[in-house]
Amino acid sequence: MHIAEGLLPAPHALGWTLAAAPFVVHGARAVVREVREHPESTLLLGAAGAFTFVLSAVKLPSVTGSSSHPTGTGAGAVLFRPPVMALLGTVVLLFQALLLAHGGLTTLGANAFSMAVAGPWVGYGAYRLTRALGGGLMPGVFVALALADLATYVTTALQLALAFPDADGGFPAAAGKFLGIFAVTQVPLAIGEGLLGVLLFRVLVVNARPELERLGVLRPAATPEEAR
Numbered sequence: 001m002h003i004a005e006g007l008l009p010a011p012h013a014l015g016w017t018l019a020a021a022p023f024v025v026h027g028a029r030a031v032v033r034e035v036r037e038h039p040e041s042t043l044l045l046g047a048a049g050a051f052t053f054v055l056s057a058v059k060l061p062s063v064t065g066s067s068s069h070p071t072g073t074g075a076g077a078v079l080f081r082p083p084v085m086a087l088l089g090t091v092v093l094l095f096q097a098l099l100l101a102h103g104g105l106t107t108l109g110a111n112a113f114s115m116a117v118a119g120p121w122v123g124y125g126a127y128r129l130t131r132a133l134g135g136g137l138m139p140g141v142f143v144a145l146a147l148a149d150l151a152t153y154v155t156t157a158l159q160l161a162l163a164f165p166d167a168d169g170g171f172p173a174a175a176g177k178f179l180g181i182f183a184v185t186q187v188p189l190a191i192g193e194g195l196l197g198v199l200l201f202r203v204l205v206v207n208a209r210p211e212l213e214r215l216g217v218l219r220p221a222a223t224p225e226e227a228r
Contacts, residue, residue: 001069001156002059002096002111005104012163017109020090023117027086034080041080044211048076049088051200055193056092056115059102060185068185070193071115074123074148075200078141079215082120089116114155123148137218141201146194153186154179 008016034041055072076085090112096102103111127144131137157178166173204212212218 001056001071001115001152002093002103003107003156003159005097005101006106007104008107008110008159008163010106012159013106013109015109016107016113016159020086020109020113020117023083023086024090024112027083027088027090027116030081030083031087034084038214041211041215044079044208045084045088048079048085049092051075052085052089053092053095055196057096057100057102060189068153068182068189070189070196071119071149071152072145072193073115073120073152074127074145074193075141075197077120077124077148078127078144078201079212079217082117082124085120086112086116089120092116110156110159114159115152118155119148119152122151137201137205138198141197142194144194145197146190149190149193150186153182157182 031045034045052072052075055070058069060068073085073089076088090108093103093108093111093115094105097104097108123144123146126147127140130140130143135143158175160178161171161174164174165171166177169176205218209218213220
């Protein structure tokens, strides 16, 4: 998913940076407000950022100039809502670009839009829909992480297709090609990420229940069945 340094034409790199910037600024305000009003959430915020960093640092070669890997942003979106992940995900991408040569600075805006904006919002929407339809916490978590992962890669494929349209079929043909290549590795990775998210939240239900209740992830005094 991380588009490599210098791969995007300058107008595209600038455009995606401008598109991502308002979400990141809003996310920074959301994080500051969360820490100021609930200092006890700092540890869980750090854990959400670390979870995203570790999962998204594992890269498998995929589309030329990009890669496949889990994203981890769905977990933070469920816990703290998507605006917070816009900042945390962008910070993760910045450190990976500087320390791991994974992604790049000129492509930071494009990568942030796909992984820190589009992914968390789609994952959180899927989570809320699942809960509204009567699904428990764990089914909601599974779809949140899996679809946040897939939405990130759909966005990246479209970004690459816009930058490099097919010589004959234009944008639609290029989008189909990029989506098809990504799907080979990303669909199983998304399923695996969803299952990993379920394991993570089972641990959190046991060890961080008061915080989950404050965040609205669990209802106070929820029964074990409600947390499934």
